[in-house]
Amino acid sequence: MSGLKRWQKDSAWAALALLLLLALPLLDPSRVVVDFIIRLCAVGLLATSLNMLVGYGGMVSFGHAMFFGSGAYAFSLMLQKTAVSVPVALLTAVVFCGLLAAVIGAICVRLKGIYFSFLTLAFQMLLHSIIITWTGLTGGDQGLTGGIPRPVFIGIDLSKTQHVYMFSCVLAVVCLLVMRLLMQSPFGYTLRMLRDNEDRAAFLGINAWRVRLYAFILAGMFAGVGGVIMALFVSGAFPDFSYWTMSGEAVFMIMMGGIHVFTGPVLGAALLQIFNDTITRNTQYHGLALGLVILLFTLGFQRGITDVFKGWRKWLPAANKGGH
Amino acid sequence: MLSIDKLYKSFGGVSAISDVSMEFPEGSLSAVIGPNGAGKTTFFNLISGGLQPDSGEILLDGENMVGLSRNAIVHKGIGRAFQVAKLFKSLTVEESLRAALQSAFGHSAQMHGSFPLPATRDRAHEVMEQLGLQNKADTVSGNLSHGDQKLLDMALALVMQPKVLLLDEPVAGMGPDERSQMMDTVQQLWRKGGLTIVLIEHDMDIVFRVAQQIHVLSYGKLLAQGNAEEIRANPRVIEAYLGHAQENAGE
Numbered sequence: 001m002s003g004l005k006r007w008q009k010d011s012a013w014a015a016l017a018l019l020l021l022l023a024l025p026l027l028d029p030s031r032v033v034v035d036f037i038i039r040l041c042a043v044g045l046l047a048t049s050l051n052m053l054v055g056y057g058g059m060v061s062f063g064h065a066m067f068f069g070s071g072a073y074a075f076s077l078m079l080q081k082t083a084v085s086v087p088v089a090l091l092t093a094v095v096f097c098g099l100l101a102a103v104i105g106a107i108c109v110r111l112k113g114i115y116f117s118f119l120t121l122a123f124q125m126l127l128h129s130i131i132i133t134w135t136g137l138t139g140g141d142q143g144l145t146g147g148i149p150r151p152v153f154i155g156i157d158l159s160k161t162q163h164v165y166m167f168s169c170v171l172a173v174v175c176l177l178v179m180r181l182l183m184q185s186p187f188g189y190t191l192r193m194l195r196d197n198e199d200r201a202a203f204l205g206i207n208a209w210r211v212r213l214y215a216f217i218l219a220g221m222f223a224g225v226g227g228v229i230m231a232l233f234v235s236g237a238f239p240d241f242s243y244w245t246m247s248g249e250a251v252f253m254i255m256m257g258g259i260h261v262f263t264g265p266v267l268g269a270a271l272l273q274i275f276n277d278t279i280t281r282n283t284q285y286h287g288l289a290l291g292l293v294i295l296l297f298t299l300g301f302q303r304g305i306t307d308v309f310k311g312w313r314k315w316l317p318a319a320n321k322g323g324h
Numbered sequence: 325m326l327s328i329d330k331l332y333k334s335f336g337g338v339s340a341i342s343d344v345s346m347e348f349p350e351g352s353l354s355a356v357i358g359p360n361g362a363g364k365t366t367f368f369n370l371i372s373g374g375l376q377p378d379s380g381e382i383l384l385d386g387e388n389m390v391g392l393s394r395n396a397i398v399h400k401g402i403g404r405a406f407q408v409a410k411l412f413k414s415l416t417v418e419e420s421l422r423a424a425l426q427s428a429f430g431h432s433a434q435m436h437g438s439f440p441l442p443a444t445r446d447r448a449h450e451v452m453e454q455l456g457l458q459n460k461a462d463t464v465s466g467n468l469s470h471g472d473q474k475l476l477d478m479a480l481a482l483v484m485q486p487k488v489l490l491l492d493e494p495v496a497g498m499g500p501d502e503r504s505q506m507m508d509t510v511q512q513l514w515r516k517g518g519l520t521i522v523l524i525e526h527d528m529d530i531v532f533r534v535a536q537q538i539h540v541l542s543y544g545k546l547l548a549q550g551n552a553e554e555i556r557a558n559p560r561v562i563e564a565y566l567g568h569a570q571e572n573a574g575e
Contacts, residue, residue, distance in 0.1 A: 184438050185436060186440075206427050
């Protein structure tokens with residue numbers, strides 16, 4: 001081990017990633033790349049926050065997109081209906097997602113396995129129904145249209161795509177770094193203990209409910225930030241953001257990317273987005289083609305791309321040593 | 325001192341533990357024995373909070389443990405190892421112990437700082453050395469041999485610095501050499517003093533060799549208690565247990 005501590009290394013990687021992202025438009029200023037990265041920031045946060053639950057906590061939530069949608073709606077509504085600044089709207093949206101996750105999580109995290117999964121799914125459908133039916137506030141199935149006001153703050157003007165790009169990149173990288181540090185913290189390891197053997201963890205004095213609830217709340221808040229970025233990108237919020245298909249996509253992303261490497265879900269998100277974009281462009285049988293790709297991935301890699309690489313890396317030095 | 329007073333537990337209409345009272349003085353090494361289905365593991369589950377008794381008291385230094393949750397009871401000082409090792413398969417030996425120690429120190433939900441906390445290092449290494457696991461520190465728990473898994477399981481309970489350590493069949497599934505090694509380890513732990521050890525065991529030789537005090541359960545009732553000689557000579561025990569054990573000695 002070198003002199004650097006793990007958190008310092010992680011922070012250095014994050015800074016490097018951010019620099020590269022911010023420099024990218026200088027190399028290729030095309031709208032396609034910029035749009036791709038902004039969307040990736042949004043769904044990457046959704047997938048990574050879901051993986052805090054699935055990969056680290058063993059809690060397979062089928063309803064995680066409800067926080068993505070909530071973040072988007074809360075942020076857009078704050079800006080549309082009140083005169084607050086963007087940072088305040090962002091903060092309000094994140095706090096709202098946290099509170100929502102606290103209430104829903106307090107009920108869901110008592111349950112394990114498939115029961116947890118289905119209850120999260122049920123809450124998501126409930127939230128989706130509320131969004132659809134509360135037309136006066138949310139615009140119903142039309143979504144929250146009419147654009148969102150973007151008052152300039154500290155020189156940042158989010159009506160400019162370039163500024164949205166930088167804002168999204170900074171938000172996403174900072175959130176990813178914080179999630180990474182959380183997963184390397186004592187709390188992150190307690191979460192792994194609960195995933196591996198909840199029973200044993202309880203006999204070591206760990207309050208499983210409390211730790212799981214914290215994870216659920218945090219994951220909900222980070223998914224909310226993803227929703228905020230998405231709202232900025234599409235200038236509004238739509239019921240699909242918190243529909244089960246969105247949660248399903250997040251599950252695909254982490255399956256494709258791998259759940260045991262922290263950046264796996266972001267890679268999975270990027271892959272799914274690339275497949276999505278190219279397939280929609282080239283065929284009308286979009287669902288069928290995408291389904292085949294996902295099927296190939298699950299059969300071919302099983303544990304996701306990054307996990308396969310991780311497996312190779314482990315295997316190679318062993319082979320070099322001439323082990324049996 | 326751990327004392328059990330008039331403990332009752334039944335499942336449906338079947339009484340699993342009935343009117344059981346026992347005392348485990350501080351620093352003693354005792355065994356609870358009995359034929360299969362005598363209620364031994366149920367008894368441990370009741371003490372460690374895995375099950376709630378129907379009635380009765382479980383007093384640790386005078387404080388009643390009944391009604392407390394599993395995690396609360398651990399923090400009071402009752403640790404437990406399992407018949408089938410319950411481990412954190414993806415964590416290494418050292419990580420497992422240091423993660424357990426976080427709980428002992430009340431840092432399980434701490435979100436700042438990096439795992440493992442420096443404060444957990446010394447105790448984890450101390451326990452690994454006590455149990456002879458120091459060479460396996462970086463081995464992933466899931467890849468340990470059966471014997472080492474049992475040791476780690478015990479280490480997990482021990483690292484929490486319990487007052488009372490409950491060992492559910494510490495030598496289950498081990499070969500003869502491993503068995504005596506394991507029991508030497510247990511005795512060494514006990515001789516260091518301060519720790520009250522209660523073990524459930526099928527291997528009668530081991531029980532008679534190590535236990536100061538033996539409590540015999542049969543059909544959920546306390547059949548007899550005493551030292552090895554008293555138990556050996558007790559006709560009711562011979563009838564209920566030893567006869568049975570000798571019949572099965574060839575297993």
